[in-house]
Amino acid sequence: MSSEELSSSITDWFFFNSWWLLLPFVMLLVIAAFIVAFVLLLYMISPLISPKPFKLNGAHVVVTGGSSGIGKSIAMECYRQGAFITLVARDETKLVLAKKEVEKCAINDKQVVLCISVDVSSDYGQVESVIKQAQEKLGPVDMLVNCAGTSIAGKFEEVDMDRFKKMMEVNFLGSVYPTRAVITTMKERRMGRIMFVSSQAGQIGLFGYTAYSPSKFALRGLAESLQMEMKPYNIYVTVAYPPDTDTPGFVEENKTKPLETRLISETAAVCQPDQVAKIFVKDTVQGNFNSSVGPDGYMLSALTCGMSPVTSITEGLQQIVTMGLFRTIALFYLCSFDSIVRRCMIQRERAKAADKRE
Ligand SMILES: NC(=O)C1=CN([C@@H]2O[C@H](COP(=O)(O)OP(=O)(O)OC[C@H]3O[C@@H](n4cnc5c(N)ncnc54)[C@H](OP(=O)(O)O)[C@@H]3O)[C@@H](O)[C@H]2O)C=CC1
Numbered sequence: 001m002s003s004e005e006l007s008s009s010i011t012d013w014f015f016f017n018s019w020w021l022l023l024p025f026v027m028l029l030v031i032a033a034f035i036v037a038f039v040l041l042l043y044m045i046s047p048l049i050s051p052k053p054f055k056l057n058g059a060h061v062v063v064t065g066g067s068s069g070i071g072k073s074i075a076m077e078c079y080r081q082g083a084f085i086t087l088v089a090r091d092e093t094k095l096v097l098a099k100k101e102v103e104k105c106a107i108n109d110k111q112v113v114l115c116i117s118v119d120v121s122s123d124y125g126q127v128e129s130v131i132k133q134a135q136e137k138l139g140p141v142d143m144l145v146n147c148a149g150t151s152i153a154g155k156f157e158e159v160d161m162d163r164f165k166k167m168m169e170v171n172f173l174g175s176v177y178p179t180r181a182v183i184t185t186m187k188e189r190r191m192g193r194i195m196f197v198s199s200q201a202g203q204i205g206l207f208g209y210t211a212y213s214p215s216k217f218a219l220r221g222l223a224e225s226l227q228m229e230m231k232p233y234n235i236y237v238t239v240a241y242p243p244d245t246d247t248p249g250f251v252e253e254n255k256t257k258p259l260e261t262r263l264i265s266e267t268a269a270v271c272q273p274d275q276v277a278k279i280f281v282k283d284t285v286q287g288n289f290n291s292s293v294g295p296d297g298y299m300l301s302a303l304t305c306g307m308s309p310v311t312s313i314t315e316g317l318q319q320i321v322t323m324g325l326f327r328t329i330a331l332f333y334l335c336s337f338d339s340i341v342r343r344c345m346i347q348r349e350r351a352k353a354a355d356k357r358e
């Protein structure tokens, strides 16, 4: 072999091999191109998965638990956007006071606030008949807000047995009954929005919430199943997850809250009802399945999205990208919650021992 031939065969060999060296990069490029094309395609079909627009102006909105706290703020927010409101709760005096407050938010003189006193958890027949009354006066229900609810915080073995039943009755069945009462008409009209007010304690189980949390987790199961049934009828379901919010109900809950629950909850700030109401109403009008408040609410919702429906491509992509990171952050939170529980236990035992010595 001449030296020329040798050098050309070396060059051939080099080129041949360097192609192989480049192959991984070429493959990466192809994969990246596929991902970009896939994302672009997703955005192209996004109008197909996003809900049709819904307007609050002139709509009939029923708010259970509308006489106090978050429910009242939701009613006021809807009224500010031109809706007709039916407030549902048990105590008539509170209802009348709330009606006056909501009326102050009017934007035109045609708007009406109706009050209905009923226990949403006791009997389906009763709930059905009051919803019928409301529909006769203000027309078919366009949006239902299931906000009536109550909480109890206490250690598992210290919560009375009947409270477990009560939580499921008020927080879960109290949302099933009104929903059942409006759904047939919504399906016929091929439009509607339904909000379930769960809680951050409906996304994570925390010390002190053995009775309350399950009733709020249940709403998520109800909402996911219902959404799958209702989507073809242009009815959109939203689950709202409030953090601790400064309301009469919250003040009541704090009276029996164990120290552990208080310390763990203090990880996140206490919100104002008007602030959370604005976000929940906006998400419900848009037809988003999830509605959360603040950075920790956002993280919790992405982390616990599971098989819940998506209403925008951006939401789905954000969940895919952030899931691992948020789980990592969550593990630190869990460590700190466990350490709060352990410290409280040690403190209690020391106090008990000191008591005995005296
Ligand atoms: N505040 C908070 O920190 C958080 C609250 N939540 C949830 O948000 C919702 C509202 O809470 P909040 O505003 O604090 O509560 P409030 O106690 O301030 O208000 C509760 C409302 O629900 C009504 N209600 C309660 N039980 C029934 C019933 N059986 N039938 C009909 N109406 C009923 C009450 O009226 P009446 O008593 O007259 O019937 C009242 O209008 C609840 O579901 C709660 O679990 C979730 C996370 C955090």
Ligand SMILES: CCCCCCCCCCCCCCCC(=O)[C@@H](N)CO
Residues within 6 Å of the ligand: 151, 199, 200, 201, 206, 242, 243, 244, 245, 249, 250, 253, 264, 265, 267, 268, 296, 299, 300, 303, 326, 327, 329, 330, 333
């Ligand atoms: C990535 C992970 C982030 C984790 C953040 C965790 C924050 C925990 C705070 C929990 C607060 C519990 C609120 C319950 C409110 C409630 O339902 C009652 N007040 C009802 O009255």
